[in-house]
Amino acid sequence: MDEAGWLERAIELARENVASGGRPFAALVVRDGAIVATGVNSSLADNDPTAHAELVAIRAACAALGSLTLSGCLLVASGQPCPMCQAAAIYADIERTIYAAGIDVTSIGGFDSSPVAAELARPFSERSSQLVHVPAAGADVPFREWSEPAT
């Protein structure tokens, strides 16, 4: 199936999720022309603000493959991934992400991740969500222990 076909499938899954009371997002992880895993936004059903379709699909794909990396996989999203999901894709070594609905379209449903992107682009001291470095004794110890395991 080509990329247009995968997008069509993601859109179908997003519609099914809406019919089930979920938010209008779905995603697929594809490798070698086959679906490795799918995900839909399950935030409402699961009380989980991180359960965005792409993040759910990435977790499911890693579980299916028994792998921490999705190198060589394509991520297919029905709507533009938010910054959280973009970062998750980077951590999962996803090389290519395609999405169907841009923010102009997701906004029809009231979904616009651009304020979150703008917030992340601000220096910590200028954010509305406080993010504060509080120096603490021993903060370095876990990192030293990780780097130099006891013999």
Place this chain on the structure above:
Amino acid sequence: MDEAGWLERAIELARENVASGGRPFAALVVRDGAIVATGVNSSLADNDPTAHAELVAIRAACAALGSLTLSGCLLVASGQPCPMCQAAAIYADIERTIYAAGIDVTSIGGFDSSPVAAELARPFSERSSQLVHVPAAGADVPFREWSEPAT
């Protein structure tokens, strides 16, 4: 317990995670002076690139409270939250996040989220991880169905 005490507890949990073979990160969600949930980085144990301590703690706190929002909660992290976790905190309505180890310290263990932050700050067309809008027929349908449920 004051913020210094919560940070000390997060650092302890991070050390315990290292002793168990996990990455040197832990986090707490605190409300009204009590721990709602904790999380440690379980990426290696769970083959889950999204299982950063803060994201795990946020999911656990939402599950514990049966709530999609952590409004009124404090997020305490042993190390500077990465952009994925910063965005997760925003989606969870976390009002204040404090962290002990800055990137200069997390880098002792080889952990530096600044390249991910830099990648997210680039326009989609200039990223090394491809992020491409592929227009597709019907991409708007899930969003319209979400906004105007069939009667």
